[in-house]
Amino acid sequence: MKITRRTFLETAGATLAVGTNQPGLAEPTRVAVIGTGGRGSDLLRALTTIDDVVVTGVCDDYPPHLENGARYAGPQARQFSDYRRLLEELKPEAVVIAVPLYLHYRVARECLEAGCDVFLEKTMCFTIEEARQLSAQVAAAGKVFQVGLQRRANPIYRQARAMVAAGMIGQIVSFKAQWHRNNSWRRPVPVPKTDPDWRRLERRLNWRLYKDYSAGLMAELGSHQMDVANWFFETHPQRVLATGGIEYFRDGREVCDNVSCLYEYRLKDTRGTPYTVRASYTSLCNNAYEGASELILGTRGSLYLTSSKGLLFQEKGTDVVSWEGGANAADANAAVVTAGKTLKLSNDPWAHRGAPFEIDIAEGNDTRDELVSFIDHVRRRDPQTICDVRTGLLDCATILIANQSIEAGGWVDFPA
């Protein structure tokens, strides 16, 4: 059974505003990309597939990354190792920023000061104070600003959020998310360890592993997933209790190789009475079971979400959705009771819910779609982007208080 995007979104009114401009009719938007490492290259390649965009420049202070960027951008793009020179000489209309986290605020602020619209990779800033200041500057500058939390552009998540808002899973009970992988999270260094430059290059390329530049797993992975909670719950958490450490990859890194967090959100039930929802989050580097997904649990059903799959499991005895056959379709593994005798008992904990409804996989790629949406907002001068600076600020604080809890121990309140 598939829930089609078309039929659902017509009623839910959650369509993504994209592509309102006719390609080829207008002057192309001049965009520069600052930071052309792994993520920057993903964004750059996607940018070059969008009609009426011209990449006028690319910038990276690491020559091999700049070389890649130049190859993906094409011959019309000028190359810079210093973003300040790029801003001065090219005066781009918009910039896409994908630099290491500790540089986010500085680069984004100077791009705004240079009059650019800004797309900034997640997590928005390295500190909550920086995020607050950037928020104020975006408001004052009146520029189009978007944070790269691409689940906000993903049709599966957009539909799931509309389903939650429409009450299809009942009252929200709990939230559980994880990003589990099994590798060292280390980038290779192009020179041997005996080379005098190895140490510098290692820190440059593996900036995610060092606290001077990175906020670790929570910022690089957790920020996407806790944003789903903030987005679906339409609020930020009240407090968090988190713990983490370096237990396996004792290779000189400074950020945790595993983290576990418990967040408390304050929601309201249908009568307006406040209640607490606990949300748990873990990220591991040495076991990939369950991979990356979010689970939103409600009194009437559960939503299982990944970037390419969305499943709705209904609770037994509920009839939330009246699609033909859906609620009655007995799962082959479910417990069947006849005349008081159990004939078959499944060990699948989900079996009693019956077969899930699957959100029809919508066409499109969320990295490309978030940029299509950004460029569309730039062209329409619309500051209400799908992931604005306030969303970025709340996400940033949600993530960083977990790191504070890991450092200090004990509950940490969401900052006022």
Added chain:
Amino acid sequence: MASLFEIILRGHDVQHLEAVGIAVGEEIVRLGEKLSRFEPQSEVSRVNRQPERPVRIDRELFSLLEKCEEGRQLTGGYFDVTGGEGLRLDRDRCTVELLKPQARLDPGGIGKGYALDRGGELIRSFGVASALLQGGTSSILAIGDESWPIAVRDPAQPERVVATLALRNRGFSCSVARHAGETASDLRNPHTGQPIETAEGCFVLAPCATEAEIWSTACLTMGQEVARAMVAQQELELFWIEQ
């Protein structure tokens, strides 16, 4: 590409080799997602949804399609990423246009080889001098001066080894008309649109894995006699697996 890939790296610094292995694996997965014609989120699917109009694509996909076009011309049309339906590339605008409403890109006959070659570039750039990569047990890339022993199995009787070779600094690709138990081939002759009738297989050794894959697909489709004549003009080695 829905295939298992293996990466064997030789060296002394295990931490470094692991990091290189992860980078290569991620690159192969990225390309697999991009080039899949089954994943609705892929770039190839985005092109396939819009036949008969120029679709803007990135330079990476554009240069791969240029390679395909070059391969089509070199093989007399027997390698064709559109199955004979035709496409138009516009270099200035970086667009591809599928020329017929039913035309679809299917990079299945080149994707694994291309991913291996991209992996090979990364491996060399990180100073690993000796490596063997394989995808789906049909495409192989050997890097460095070391020889890697490769056994080729009979597609009809997988327990029978038909050839053993020492692969050194070469790309390898094996194509078979049908696997054991299959009654018809999913390979089609782009000139006629018909499935090929032979039950044979062939493998090609070439300077890179992309080229090997283009030629093994094309050779099997054109048949042994034509293939041998065409390959004689290239820097390739062709082996035929007869039934």
